[in-house]
Amino acid sequence: MVKAAYLHIPFCEQICHYCDFNKVFLKNQPVDEYLDSMQMEMRNTLLKYPAESLETIFIGGGTPTALNEKQMEKLLKAINEEFKPLPSLHEFAVEANPGDLSYEKLKVMRDLGVNRLSFGVQTFNDGLLEKIGRTHRSADVMKSIELAKKAGFDNISIDLMYGLPGQTISDFKDSLKIGFGLDVQHYSSYSLIVEPKTVFYNLMSKGRLTLPPQEEEAIMYEYLMEVMEQHGFHQYEISNFALPGYESRHNLTYWNNDEYYGIGAGAHSYTGNIRRANAGPLKKYMQLIEDTGFPYQNEHQVTEAEKMEEELFLGLRKSAGVSKKKFDDKFGMPLSKVFGLQIKEQTEKGLLNDHQDSISLTHKGKLLGNEVFQAFLGVVPSE
Structure with a gap:
């Protein structure tokens, strides 16, 4: 939606x-x-x-x-x-x-x-x-x-x-x-x-x-x-x-990893599980609109593995962090089953809070956010 x-x-x-x-x-x-x-x-x-x-x-x-x-x-x-x-x-x-x-x-x-x-x-x-x-x-x-x-x-x-x-x-x-x-x-x-x-x-x-x-x-x-x-x-x-x-x-x-329209030259969109990038140069953008009605330069079908990773490294930017229930509802499996090892490692480093209902960055984790995000990339096997 x-x-x-x-x-x-x-x-x-x-x-x-x-x-x-x-x-x-x-x-x-x-x-x-x-x-x-x-x-x-x-x-x-x-x-x-x-x-x-x-x-x-x-x-x-x-x-x-x-x-x-x-x-x-x-x-x-x-x-x-x-x-x-x-x-x-x-x-x-x-x-x-x-x-x-x-x-x-x-x-x-x-x-x-x-x-x-x-x-x-x-x-x-x-x-x-x-x-x-x-x-x-x-x-x-x-x-x-x-x-x-x-x-x-x-x-x-x-x-x-x-x-x-x-x-x-x-x-x-x-x-x-x-x-x-x-x-x-x-x-x-x-x-x-x-x-x-x-x-x-x-x-x-x-x-x-x-x-x-x-x-x-x-x-x-x-x-x-x-x-x-x-x-x-x-x-x-x-x-x-x-x-x-x-x-x-x-x-x-x-940050909630929801879908959005992207309108205009160089804009990006995420609809129907597809990420799209519009042509950037004005003439190319306008010509594509005239010729095809859409300015898409490339499209990428987001895999389930990528969605899970995005849920983590985008959601962890929020102070509220990533909801365990929302993850389970969205992907049909517990967060701990997919990223349990990474959550444990980052928690032991003092970079993550592992709450009963969510995970979120600690104060130290906010200072080293990119290091935490990186830990969740390439974890889920691609289909």
Whole structure:
């Protein structure tokens, strides 16, 4: 059963130095034609895989708010027309760049059903913002959040990064302090990962990228967990913190290993036990839609073994962990029968809590999450 829809807007006015998502410079791009192709993909997808209980819609990028007011209105009207928002829809979110938002654009979004904004703040240090390729500045964040509240938004999230080039522990603490003064409901905070095909990767290859030592990055993460709890933000996932009731339903879809639509160039979807990847280049994406009605570049039938592994390494990202009953109901066998040895080993290392009804990461396990996840890969024999 499909519970979520992700829609990808690949346009950016500036490419961030750490970003490896599918994106293109906005200037001279066929934006309206692309939005038409997206609507056709929505329509065809829903005909093939009807939505019965869609709970969330998330528009990401790229930079969705790089669209002007008319383009944003066109996109949101297409979504409303095709998805005909169901009574089950609780969350309609848009990823927002603090430098792109006018009150008029925010009103268009709010009036057409958007009820959650996720701001890509990353840091409140203007020098660091310039260093990582962001065009907005700290003052833009303040202004945009004020405008968003004026436009009627009361579910706002901000992203903050740590482990950035030249970032100190003090810098990160300052950003958190400023963030707590903004009266928002949710934070996503994650460390920099240098991905291939990014500006930072090229700089690192040339020995020109200086990152904080791993010890300092770990201190930043531990401080993050501590101070979030002090301010009433529950850590419901490794990198996500929310006031009660403001958890991201969309991201929980991924961590719960539920099915979702992926609409747009480079988007990924999971429906009917098949994971699909859409073509990334705009022209190829649009041509495939025109020729076949679908933009799929590759498809993968997920095996039962892969589903079980995904249930573990995705579910363990959540503070609630992996439910033993849900695993049994989903796969027809106890969690302990499939992963008993691995659970025992990780528990003895102090990385897992083995509760009566679930397994979850310990505090130490959150710091070494990738090591724990790796332990559950390649365990289940393939069919």
